[in-house]
Amino acid sequence: MFGHATSRNETGAALALLDDFRDRVAARTDLLAAAHSMANWDHASFSGDELCLAVTQIEHTRRFLDAASVQVLAELDSRGFTDSEHGMRTGAWLARESGLSNPGAKSRVRTANKLRMHFPKVAEALRNGQISYEHAAAITSAANPRITNQIADISDQILNNITGTTYEKWKQQLGAVAELLDQQGGHRPGDDIADNTLRMHRGLDNTLFINAQLTGIHALSVEHTLNSQADQLFNQHSKDNELSNDLPTPNRKTLLALALSNLAHEHTANNSNTTNTVGHGSGIELAITINNTDTQLDLSKLTDHNNQPLSAELASYITCNPTIYTLLTTNNATTLHLTRTQRLANKAQRTALAHRDGGCVFPGCTNPPHWTDAHHVKHWNNGGTTDLSNLASLCRYHHMVTHRTGWTMSITPDCYFTWMTPTGTTLHSQRHQRQQPP
Template sequence: MELDAIVTDPAGVEAWRLSDDAVLNLLPELSERMRQLDALRVRLAHEVHERCLNKKVGGASTADWLSGACRLTPGHARKLVAAAHSVRHRPDVADAMTSGTTDVDQVRAITNLLDQIPDLLRGTEPELVEECTRQCTDYLVAAAEHEHAGETTRRAAALRTMLERDQDGPAPDDENPALNEFHVTQMPGGRVRLKGTFDKITGEQFMTAVSSLSKPTPGRNNATGELEPDPRSPAQRRADAVADIVRFYLDSGAAPREGGERPHMTVFVDLRDLENATRNTNATSQNPVTQQSVQSSFLRRGPSWMPWLGPITVATAGTVSCDASITPIVMDEDGNPLDVGHTTRVIPKRIRKALEARDCGCAFPNCGRPTAWTDGHHIHHWSNGGPTALNNLVLLCRHHHTLIHKNDWQVVISTDDGHPWFIPPRWVDPDRQPIPAHNRQRLAFTG
């Protein structure tokens, strides 16, 4: 099918009837035609402006009329009008746009740089400024024919950096750390929104730190040996990476002191609530927390809470408490502290070292995240009398630590080899056959 026939009656095209070659060939041709049509729209918008036609029909400006008449957002309408103005005296750029080899966004990136060249070369002979403008125009127009607008924008930014001669002057905005901003907002539902802008150096460091931690992890949610695609979106992977970086920073002990202590996360939780949350289902039904204690806990602060962001579920507090420093505080029934005991580490350093030597990272099958990114999980929780001993501990990354606390999976330490084995839920394996830890996945369970 010819492109002209498709453009004449696009609604009548039965795409499923087209051959593979036709689909692959038509899409690039159609995209070029759309760029040509967009360039025609820019030229017509310029005529509206030059003839003041918007005033005949009551438009406050060309962009205002264009937005209403063509159902464009005001920003898009302004962009088209600006493109028309920017190419008036730049025939090479205008020709590239008209032919469909460049789009409006590329034109904006190119003309923005060309407009800055006289200032960048202030004090230079006019002939040299003109020659530099011509060379930059030829270079960017030729490059734009083979790349998208984002790459053209970066290419123009690189040229601007090369033309900037005054090294002693103020840094350009994209390299000026004084313009950095970072906002943290607690939303009504309890979540936290982060928003900010950073200079190029800080941004590069941030993206470098996040990149390796945000790669897709095939098989993340299964342990069958089949490496299924990571179900997380790119945004979720980056969020998980940032969470890992923050946890690693707090765990490293390298941060400056605040309030006389190293920065740390504090969670307040009633011990009886914590015991109830970490029991298995059968134990919970046999040893319920009294109604009086639940009401008292909720009336004071909630079942558990944090100084910055307030209440969290007891289940989340149970996950956090697996590998933490515990400070017992005796409270009266009105929530007033009566006595503060000595802070103790739930998992001592010597046992943590032994755990790292045994599990070599997250022990969950097909994971293996480095030990620096893991928590020590009590198989039988310490708040229910579980010992802090090697045969009751396993290293888990935050994702799999949470998964284990949901009781979908179970962990056992084999009496034969002393290593952790993972029992999947029935929806993963109806027979619930134990699976060895990540660093020992070729083994068979011996009980």
């Protein structure tokens, strides 16, 4: 009798679990169906007010989905299931299964774990739709191991400050609070060199992603240098835009990125000028395989150090002034002989170019000679010679402009230059920052 009752109870419990499972599957199916339906709405028929309402409702719904996501991720990670069953840590597994970036997926798992272990009030606010995932991630990110408990203790105040404040202003205030707590605990930003970090990873089409954190004097120095360089670039681009609408002035974010690139280029140029031989202006090493039957350089075979192919435009720019290192091999790539042959303007030619051009020859540019490349007007790949009559001093930016699709550059008998833009505008070169005489 007792055994029979136990069996009935176990059966009832099993049926209840099965019903619960079916309900969960049905709910998941309904959720996916609803989301799919929303994605296929005829949005063109919506009024402006309806579109605004739809956007706000979708974003509010996203908060609940994010809350569910971090709860499930934290539970999954605590079990170590993806490691034991799939041989991958939770973040890497998530990136593979969802198509997220590896850093993004790992960051999401870290946020989920911190919310679960240290910030239950923040997790509850996310579940209730009071805050966004970005708010939750900002709080967990600000809470480094030294101040996690202190941040958790004042999480109510941090959450209250969100109301009526823009995300940017709130995050700035959060950072100030975190820095103050760190200092009160004896930590001085800048004392720990490990607080300065920079991560880089490559994307598609020769894209480089950079994420950096600098403290103390390092932060002040880099900020000042990049802003100063960006200001110079803004002035130069503004002058270029007055010459031609084909050269629009970039926004500040783009100018800062170009400033970083210019500083790297200047460093390479300065290092090259201190040696007996002139290194290639871009400071980039590339590889290309040439058979003994090849009569000209096939840029489609050009690859970077990660063996990734380059676009034709980028390859054209980089190989304009290369230092070529010849690696002679057999058909099966066995090395027979290694030489170091320079195919750049030599030191004497660069001195002559500096004397003749006085810096970048693009009209209105103020970059000095040591910031310029010796550009082959008739490209080396097309039979151009490394002679003064075929060389022009161009700063890195205007060198890249010259290599853009639709731009052509030509030389006059007295070694002045002209450009034809894609819209048919003709630009005339300068020497020593003086416009070409009529």
